[in-house]
Amino acid sequence: MRRLLLSALLATTPAAIVAAQGTAVLSGTVRDTLGQPLRGTVRVVGSALARVADERGRYRLDVPPGRLIVRIGHIGYRSVEDTLTLSAGDSVERHYRLAGVAVELQPTIVTAAKRSQFLDQSTTSVALVSDTDLAHRAVETVDEAVNRSPGVLFLNGQVNIRGSSGFVEGLGSRVLLLVDGVPANQGDRGGIDWDMVPLADVARVEVVKGAGSSLYGSAALGGVVNVITREIPLGFHARLRAAGGAYADPPFDVWRFRDHTGALGSLDATASYARGPVRGSLTLGGRHSDGYREQDRSDQWEMSGKAEWLPRPATRVTTSGAWTSHQYQVFPTWCVAASLPGARPCDTRGQAFQPFLIDSSGAGSYTRSNKGYFTATLDRTVSTRFSWQARGSWLRTHFTDVNPDDWAVSNRFGAEWRGVGRNASGRVVTAGVEAARGDVTSDIFGEHTQHQLGAYGEVEQLLGRARLTAGTRIDYLDADGSDATGVLSPRVGAVFPSHVGTWRASAGRGFRAPTLAERHVNTRAFGFEVIPNPGLHPETAWSFEVGNTASLASWGRLDAALFWTEARQLLEPTFVLVVDSVAKDTVQKIQIQNVSRARLRGLDASLAVAPLPALTATIAYLFLDARDLADDSLLAFRPKHLLTLSADYRWRTLSVGGDFRYTSRIERIELEPVFGGDPRVSAKVLDVRAGWQRGSLSARLLVANALNYIYNLVPRTLEPVRTASVVLTWTY
């Protein structure tokens, strides 16, 4: 016991010494070369100390005395480094100016290795959406912000990273959503509520491509999306964001469905205060949309908060949470002349289909969806060699559907401890344990629980110029206290800088445990009974990737990766013949089963250039060859080509820009006998934007789908029409 106490005393001594020595204060501003404030990150190299500048570009950082290297960075700008020597009690002011580049050369990411690292040190591909991107695009929701990222495609709200998920009506996502590193997929259906986090709170989004289960466990089969919320700047700050807009009318008179123009609007207010070791922020918001088609109205109220306590420079306690109440009408499928069995006829006005009108069997359908989360995190930087984090989280979702009448309440409780250690020879060890418990009470899923316990470790070793990474995670899963399953998810990777860019390679195994909904759903769909299958196994995949990132002088950056994923036991709805106890005969029913083997391979490339200081442009292309190996056919809902073009030009306080997204025609869909005759086209969507910023005021104009291109990606579900909106933001 005495030895234990002595060890504990020795372990805490460096921190105690640092605290006793006092701190120095580094403050100032971060601006671009035109003098506009930037919310840049000021980070002390080799430690977890960092601070994001506020809307006016101001920052303040309490740092330990001594010789420090400070790196100032912002996505889209070239980082600068500053070396300082400070004594205890010093208060030093430094003002930094960052020059714009096509893509910032050394952005810092936190998701790929579950710790802070530079982007080009990651063994897997990562796409970034910065707060500058969010502001320029004037989008309203997180999914809109992520949707234009290279290699990412949303199918009716379901995120696909390199074709990972396809479209399964929200039942189970093969992408894991994190909010500040905390898993946030629904506890019952495993899907993602993109309206969970107000966009006003989002600082940036990191999209990690490929299997991430070696660190994150279940659901990270096809990738990880980490939504990182804003840091709280010192002093009192406020932010008011108001948006208003209108939907275009259908381009053909025969499709018109209302005699007025549909509108949308939102209002968000954020206030924050930070003084000394205590910081807090609160966001309230509401939004309304008339929708762009019949029965498509939506109302949403949301609130979120964050509180931080920094008792010492190297210790941070953070609590955060959000609550969203969303009522929205449900557009079931569009109206067609050829009805499904049991469907009531709808008036097609002599047309084969009416994309803006609903199938009348879905008349009156709406959903009330309440959801929220609460997390508490303790971050501790014990020394420059070791830091750890402990966190607990609670996620709750509650939906009530009307026509058909269904409801479900689910909870997801999670806890994790993670430590990161570094030594002088360049070795970094990340290790941790994580536990989660999900439960559901529902009329269609029943009452069930699911547990997951995981332990993981990953080592990165610097070997010459190369960084080698190896790690694994083991998870134990059980449902309703029985049938425990163990899953091993190893990953190895390497990064090698060369004169032709930085090479990266990785191989990793991912998995997704069946959700409670997939195991226990009991409902009807397309006229068939859907029956439960409690004996489902996790679906698994091996992902391989080889990539290169190269800087093209000072004006460009090229990133390309070849990827290959072999998936096994994919969960899919399947027709089965079962003996019906009532009919006393065999009848066809639908059941989720482990059936498919799939292969997804292709090329994911992007080129970012800045031919002029004020002009940036990006071209991103994804080629996807996705095959269902079970029947040697194309994998459903995977377009072969995905092309994104973006350009932005700034002149003093004004900016203009645009995005163009081409998605090739989806060649195969599920339920081909039912929907196969429907028209399908490729998607060609142009968004244009303009902005003005002066001091604390900014105005942004966005015209999404400016050409009013009419298309659908999933059967009988129209994608948004042209939507013009203006966003006004005032910051204090």
Add this chain to the structure above:
Amino acid sequence: MAICAAVALACNEGLHPTTCPGICGTVTYQGSLPDSLRDSTAAVLIVAFSTFPQTPADLLRFQPPVPAFVDTGGPPRRYVLQVPNGTYEWVLAVWEKKSTTPLGAGNADSLLREIGFYRDGRDTTAQGTGRVHVGTGGGGAAAIDFVIDFTRMHRICHYFPPCPP
């Protein structure tokens, strides 16, 4: 420049109003569904055959795989059959009886009744003479209209005699 090219690519594309993607027309109801059939009716549907069935087993090779379902009465009803391009010799309405066993060639005669079919206006004498051409002239075949008459239901054996007692 790339954006301009994209704009040019996207012009005049996308979904457009389509009146008929296959075989379309109107069914008119002659009378209404008899009360005696109301409880035993599973569905009334419209299907098409590229060649007139030669055997009872051919009756299950219709297009499209999921047929168009229509009402059992009421005002004239527009229908659309999303079928591949080609020629169809028989477009008809079928009454299907409720059953706990899957439909097959063995029980087709007891579960299905022909209740109306399209006849070419120039030759109304026999089934299989109402040929419908889809896609050959660019587009679907519209105005393939016919009458559903529940008082003139024909068993399968009507086309493949003899009928069992």
